[in-house]
Amino acid sequence: MLLTLLAAAGLALLRGRNLFAVVMLAGIYSLLSAGLFTVMDAVDVAFTEAAVGAGISTVLFLGALALCGHHENKPGHTPLLPLFVVLVTGGLLVWGTMDMPGFGDPANPVHHHVADHYIEESYHEIEIPNVVTSVLASYRGYDTMGETTVVFAAAVGVMILLAGRLGRKPRPDGKGDGT
Amino acid sequence: MSLDLLVSHYNYWVVIFLMMVGFYILISRGNLIKKIVGLNVFQTSVFMLYISMGKVSGGTPPILLPGEEGVLYSNPLPHVLILTAIVVGIATTSVGLALAVRIKEAYGTIEEDEINAIDARTEAAE
Numbered sequence: 001m002l003l004t005l006l007a008a009a010g011l012a013l014l015r016g017r018n019l020f021a022v023v024m025l026a027g028i029y030s031l032l033s034a035g036l037f038t039v040m041d042a043v044d045v046a047f048t049e050a051a052v053g054a055g056i057s058t059v060l061f062l063g064a065l066a067l068c069g070h071h072e073n074k075p076g077h078t079p080l081l082p083l084f085v086v087l088v089t090g091g092l093l094v095w096g097t098m099d100m101p102g103f104g105d106p107a108n109p110v111h112h113h114v115a116d117h118y119i120e121e122s123y124h125e126i127e128i129p130n131v132v133t134s135v136l137a138s139y140r141g142y143d144t145m146g147e148t149t150v151v152f153a154a155a156v157g158v159m160i161l162l163a164g165r166l167g168r169k170p171r172p173d174g175k176g177d178g179t
Numbered sequence: 180m181s182l183d184l185l186v187s188h189y190n191y192w193v194v195i196f197l198m199m200v201g202f203y204i205l206i207s208r209g210n211l212i213k214k215i216v217g218l219n220v221f222q223t224s225v226f227m228l229y230i231s232m233g234k235v236s237g238g239t240p241p242i243l244l245p246g247e248e249g250v251l252y253s254n255p256l257p258h259v260l261i262l263t264a265i266v267v268g269i270a271t272t273s274v275g276l277a278l279a280v281r282i283k284e285a286y287g288t289i290e291e292d293e294i295n296a297i298d299a300r301t302e303a304a305e
Contacts, residue, residue, distance in 0.1 A: 102187030
């Protein structure tokens with residue numbers, strides 16, 4: 001049910017040409033997906049998606065729209081080539097899922113590699129009831145540290161890109177400063 | 180048989196559909212911000228694929244109930260990976276938007292074809 005709603009939101013995103021509406025729809029899409037994560041037992045992921053996907057990224061998009069204007073031109077070329085690429089890729093992916101085990105089957109191999117250990121032992125080893133937290137902070141702590149590095153690098157990148165903005169005045173004809 | 184397949188793989192197929200919608204927006208639209216929206220849709224659909232794989236029917240969220248035996252938990256590992264991916268995703272989105280703002284400043288537009296036309300004119304002038 002939620003998945004069908006998501007598909008509808010995705011299509012609306014594709015059609016919309018007013019970027020303001022598109023960004024709002026993207027927020028709704030994000031919120032729907034957070035609901036889906038809750039249904040699929042991933043409560044921590046749902047928190048993060050609702051806060052980051054529906055909250056922060058919508059704000060970032062709105063900020064960028066304020067600077068860039070919110071009208072999108074009609075695409076100038078025929079959609080046939082992209083459509084073909086997309087259909088072929090999608091067909092291959094669907095073909096790939098034919099070998100995947102069914103949704104929700106407890107015997108799936110993905111559930112029996114290290115996940116058993118985390119669920120059975122993590123409380124004795126780390127004494128945190130939330131398994132996601134103990135895996136994130138302890139077993140895969142280096143991952144989380146790498147993630148922090150990525151966020152830091154992104155922050156530096158954004159600052160470098162936008163640092164000169166305050167010093168430059170756009171030309172009155174709105175064509176930028178040409179640097 | 181085929182109905183079983185539909186029920187057990189419906190999640191994966193809708194996820195693939197969303198993935199392809201995002202991919203299509205990414206490669207067919209000329210507006211840079213719309214492209215980034217498409218990239219976000221693509222990303223979220225990958226998250227959904229992982230979380231679908233971690234779900235166990237009849238399972239509960241992987242928060243342990245000490246003292247209770249035989250509780251079936253969903254797989255926590257995909258959740259952890261996707262938490263990391265969401266945060267990295269917002270980082271890449273913000274860099275992409277900053278680039279779009281910078282391009283708007285330099286070219287006065289964020290439409291790909293107009294940017295290409297301006298580039299071609301500049302090259303011809305040189």
